[in-house]
Amino acid sequence: MFRQIYMLYGLLILATVGYAQYNGWSLDTMNQLKNVPKSVRDNPGSYRSVYSGYHHYTGGK
Amino acid sequence: MNPEPPPVGGPQPRVSGLNCPNCGGSITLRALGQASSVVCEGCGSILDAQDPKLQIIQTFHRIVSSDPPLIPLGTRGKIRGTDYEVIGFERRTITVDLVEYHWHEYILFNPYKGFRYLTEYQGHWNDISICKELPSMSSSFNISPRVNYLGESYQHFQSADANTDFVLGEFPWQVRVGERASVTDYVHPPRVLSGEKMAGEVTWSIGEYVPGRDVWKAFNLSGSPPPAIGVYENEPSPFSANLKAVWIGFAALAFGLLVMMIGFDLFAMNSSVFQGAYRFTSGYPRAEASFVTNTFELGGRPSNVEVTTSTDLQNNWIYLNYALINQDTGQAWDFGREVSFYSGYDSDGSWTEGSRNAAIVVPSVPPGQYYLRIEPEADTVQPPVTYTVEVRRDVPVSSFYGIGFLALLIPAILITWRSASFEKSRWSESDHPHSPIIAEGN
Numbered sequence: 001m002f003r004q005i006y007m008l009y010g011l012l013i014l015a016t017v018g019y020a021q022y023n024g025w026s027l028d029t030m031n032q033l034k035n036v037p038k039s040v041r042d043n044p045g046s047y048r049s050v051y052s053g054y055h056h057y058t059g060g061k
Numbered sequence: 062m063n064p065e066p067p068p069v070g071g072p073q074p075r076v077s078g079l080n081c082p083n084c085g086g087s088i089t090l091r092a093l094g095q096a097s098s099v100v101c102e103g104c105g106s107i108l109d110a111q112d113p114k115l116q117i118i119q120t121f122h123r124i125v126s127s128d129p130p131l132i133p134l135g136t137r138g139k140i141r142g143t144d145y146e147v148i149g150f151e152r153r154t155i156t157v158d159l160v161e162y163h164w165h166e167y168i169l170f171n172p173y174k175g176f177r178y179l180t181e182y183q184g185h186w187n188d189i190s191i192c193k194e195l196p197s198m199s200s201s202f203n204i205s206p207r208v209n210y211l212g213e214s215y216q217h218f219q220s221a222d223a224n225t226d227f228v229l230g231e232f233p234w235q236v237r238v239g240e241r242a243s244v245t246d247y248v249h250p251p252r253v254l255s256g257e258k259m260a261g262e263v264t265w266s267i268g269e270y271v272p273g274r275d276v277w278k279a280f281n282l283s284g285s286p287p288p289a290i291g292v293y294e295n296e297p298s299p300f301s302a303n304l305k306a307v308w309i310g311f312a313a314l315a316f317g318l319l320v321m322m323i324g325f326d327l328f329a330m331n332s333s334v335f336q337g338a339y340r341f342t343s344g345y346p347r348a349e350a351s352f353v354t355n356t357f358e359l360g361g362r363p364s365n366v367e368v369t370t371s372t373d374l375q376n377n378w379i380y381l382n383y384a385l386i387n388q389d390t391g392q393a394w395d396f397g398r399e400v401s402f403y404s405g406y407d408s409d410g411s412w413t414e415g416s417r418n419a420a421i422v423v424p425s426v427p428p429g430q431y432y433l434r435i436e437p438e439a440d441t442v443q444p445p446v447t448y449t450v451e452v453r454r455d456v457p458v459s460s461f462y463g464i465g466f467l468a469l470l471i472p473a474i475l476i477t478w479r480s481a482s483f484e485k486s487r488w489s490e491s492d493h494p495h496s497p498i499i500a501e502g503n
Binding site: 002003006007009010011013014016017018020021022023024025026027028029030031032033034035036037038040041044045047 | 303306307310311314317318321325329349351352353362363364365366384386388390391392393394395396421422423424425426432434436455457458460461462464465468469472473476
């Protein structure tokens with residue numbers, strides 16, 4: 001019984017990986033927006049990224 | 062247990078009522094003519110069942126009145142399609158490291174099939190019969206001795222001296238309380254091969270593990286059997302039967318994953334749709350740093366887009382705010398990446414930290430005309446940074462295969478670990494507690 005469940009589970013994993021690859025999933029995080037105004041093309045500074053408050057690492061060893 | 066070989070084509074069942082010559086209590090002989098000894102239920106005297114006068118073989122003080130048989134004498138049940146009656150019961154004990162271990166044996170009788178035995182130890186039951194042929198010692202080298210029987214190899218489990226300390230009912234041999242036998246068990250779950258040496262004679266019997274509920278069902282007993290405690294020597298592992306199949310399944314699925322990876326790598330578009338080279342100087346007065354690229358086309362089905370940043374950084378960093386924007390629909394993916402690279406030399410030698418390149422994968426981007434809005438940030442006191450941005454369409458993401466592989470591997474490892482734990486528990490009770498853990502019975 002366990003082996004049947006395992007094979008079913010494995011096929012589900014393969015199907016998920018295949019689906020993710022085919023549809024271009026990603027593990028990276030980002031913010032998705034809609035209806036960004038066309039004026040951004042002419043005035044890039046009018047758009048502000050939600051990531052602009054990022055704290056930068058300025059280290060080194 | 063030291064029985065005579067079971068008779069073939071025995072007589073019709075005969076039951077006789079007699080009296081104990083010691084206490085006068087009534088004696089019921091259920092296997093008349095077949096049993097060698099019978100125990101008086103009144104005084105515990107062991108009588109010669111072959112003697113018409115029931116001569117006393119042994120008298121003993123009953124010491125186990127609080128340990129009655131779980132299957133009462135006279136109970137009938139069906140074992141492997143044959144009706145048997147419980148005619149005898151004995152309790153036996155081995156002592157290991159000053160600790161006594163008791164188990165119970167039930168003598169079953171069918172006038173046509175002869176004798177059969179059930180043993181019970183802490184809720185673990187075995188259906189036992191006398192071997193039809195002698196086992197042979199294995200000649201191959203092993204950590205523990207092995208014997209072969211009917212084409213199967215049995216591994217030595219335990220040897221001990223067993224003492225009979227309580228008897229009840231009839232027996233196919235002249236039973237004695239206090240009789241001792243050297244018992245050696247070899248296991249090949251779910252079977253156990255036992256050799257009992259007494260007075261220079263070895264009797265071999267073969268047993269098969271039976272769940273308590275099957276015994277209860279066979280004898281139509283009320284209530285439920287006592288719960289099985291621990292792992293018994295020939296108890297079949299619920300995991301080892303699946304172990305081989307699961308690892309074969311894992312290999313097949315991992316191969317499928319590999320084929321899928323090669324297939325997607327071969328057929329993925331993975332095409333460069335945009336490249337641009339830029340230089341960023343940070344300082345005051347600060348001008349507007351953001352800019353947009355030329356438009357580029359993302360074709361094909363909805364798929365991912367990889368944005369790679371390559372720099373000439375040296376002990377410096379740059380942070381890039383990106384927005385991938387669909388020119389027609391206004392849909393945008395907003396993300397950022399810091400790229401930093403440091404290197405130097407100290408007492409440990411040269412060192413580096415970070416990378417001059419960074420990539421990010423934007424998921425499931427529909428086809429269309431797109432451009433990038435890029436907003437760089439950098440340290441104001443550092444020299445200008447030159448960087449290139451490349452956009453690739455429909456790239457394979459290897460991390461999914463890694464996650465998939467782990468997801469396949471974890472259940473296989475878990476069942477292997479559980480199987481190993483089961484075998485470790487089994488062998489910890491043996492004479493070979495440190496033997497290699499072998500999942501038998503596959």
